[in-house]
Ligand SMILES: Nc1ncnc2c1ncn2[C@@H]1O[C@H](COP(=O)(O)OP(=O)(O)O)[C@@H](O)[C@H]1O
């Protein structure tokens with residue numbers, strides 16, 4: 001039986017002359033909370049875009065349960081249980097919170113889009129199942145009271161929760177989070193941390209990009225650090241915090257921080 005392991009092997013992604021991801025190898029084991037960190041512009045989001053089928057790397061393999069994801073479309077990757085959130089919020093502002101969470105489900109529906117127009121017994125069953133999943137996630141993320149509220153009218157911290165609920169409604173095996181704590185206050189960050197642990201306790205593997213160092217060190221079991229697209233270190237949070245190359249990379253980039 002294939003295990004839910006994600007393996008990047010010598011992945012390289014170029015944009016013209018710029019090597020955004022440079023010969024990157026890393027392995028995310030099932031059940032881990034795995035961190036990918038590095039200074040601004042290091043290539044973290046590009047790594048996620050390569051995994052999720054938004055970009056195609058020029059070199060290397062991205063193996064998920066032993067299957068190479070390179071060349072797949074984003075929908076094909078989602079269909080394999082890999083779901084992500086984005087660094088900047090991408091909600092449908094006019095749509096209700098519940099509809100936003102539902103929009104995640106529709107990507108993975110067994111039935112085609114036409115079933116939304118032509119109602120069949122099968123599509124009814126699917127819709128019922130979908131709403132059940134949406135309700136579950138609204139409850140899990142403490143969003144039930146906002147179900148009917150347009151997502152765009154809600155405070156930023158709550159919108160971030162809606163995004164995670166939408167991703168979770170797709171039933172991921174691997175959840176990929178791009179800077180989920182960005183823009184959150186301390187209380188919201190703490191709440192996010194608890195949520196991440198709860199998601200992991202459900203058996204879901206988490207791959208996390210995060211700028212907030214305290215948060216990363218608290219949350220993760222294992223980390224890879226990249227700079228200029230290249231891996232400069234990997235290890236447990238303790239090992240990473242003591243690594244001279246990591247300290248150097250972060251001190252050297254202090255000017256970039258807000
Ligand atoms: N679509 C693109 N076209 C050209 N350059 C890009 C594109 N996406 C990212 N880059 C460049 O790749 C590098 C890595 O970007 P990114 O992955 O967003 O970094 P990070 O997420 O670590 O801050 C940056 O220099 C960025 O400008």
Ligand SMILES: [Mg+2]
Pocket residue numbers: 044045046087
């Ligand atoms: Mg980024």
